C-alpha cells in the first residue's frame with residue numbers, strides 16, 4: 001500500500017481575470033518531482049456568482065508547451081482559441097486543451113450561466129508534455145459528461161468517473177500524450193474502497209468536499225492535496241463524510257522544466273523563443289483566425 005509523502009493546503013484565494021477566484025493547490029515550482037506530469041492545479045470556488053449581464057472570465061492569453069485541463073463541477077466555462085478550438089463545458093464536462101506549439105485562448109463564464117448566476121466550481125490542471133511533443137499542433141477535446149464512464153464502487157460506496165486512463169477495466173475518453181489516470185471519485189460516508197494504480201507512477205488525492213482517511217491512517221480534508229509515494233500499486237480511501245475526490249495519477253516525465261508565466265518548456269532559450277513567437281503573432285490571434293476563414 002502506498003504511503004503518504006505529505007499533504008498540503010492553500011487557503012489564499014486570488015482572482016484569475018475577473019471570473020476565477022482560485023486557490024493554487026500546487027505548482028511545478030514547489031512540487032515538480034513529486035507531481036509530474038502535472039504542473040499546476042488551480043481550484044476555483046465553490047463560490048456563488050450573482051446574475052449579471054457582464055460575462056466574467058480571462059481575456060485572450062497564450063500558452064505553449066503543455067495542456068490545460070478544465071473540470072467543470074458547477075457552472076459553465078466557454079472557451080475559444082486561435083487554432084479554431086472552442087466550446088462550452090457545463091457541470092460534469094471536461095475540456096482537455098493541448099496548447100503544445102502555442103495558441104492564444106480566452107476562458108469565460110458561459111453566457112447563460114452569467115445571466116442566471118449560481119454556484120461555480122472548477123479545477124484547472126496544467127499537464128506537461130514530453131519534450132518530443134511540446135511543439136506539436138494544438139488540439140481541443142471537449143469531453144461531455146455523458147462520454148465519461150461512471151463506474152460504481154463496491155457496496156454502493158459511491159462511484160468513479162473515469163476521465164482519463166483506466167479504472168477497473170473502464171477506459172476514460174481523454175486522449176493523453178503520456179499515461180495518465182484522472183478520476184472524479186464520489187464516496188458515501190462510512191464506505192471504503194481500494195484503488196489499484198501502476199507502481200512507479202505519480203499518485204495524488206485532492207479532496208474537494210468532505211473528508212477521507214487514507215489506508216495508512218491520515219485524514220485529508222476539504223481543499224487538501226495528499227501526495228502519495230510512487231512505490232506500491234494500491235491506496236485505500238475511507239469516507240469519513242460524503243466526499244468528492246479527484247485522483248491524479250500518471251507516469252512522471254523525467255525532463256527539465258523551465259517555465260515562465262503561460263509557457264512551460266525545457267530550457268530558458270525555448271522560453272525566450274516562446275515570447276518572441278507570441279509577440280510576432282506566431283501563436284495566432286482571433287482576428288487572424290477570422291481572416292483565414
Ligand code: MN
Nearest residue numbers: 061063068107
Ligand atoms: Mn489559459
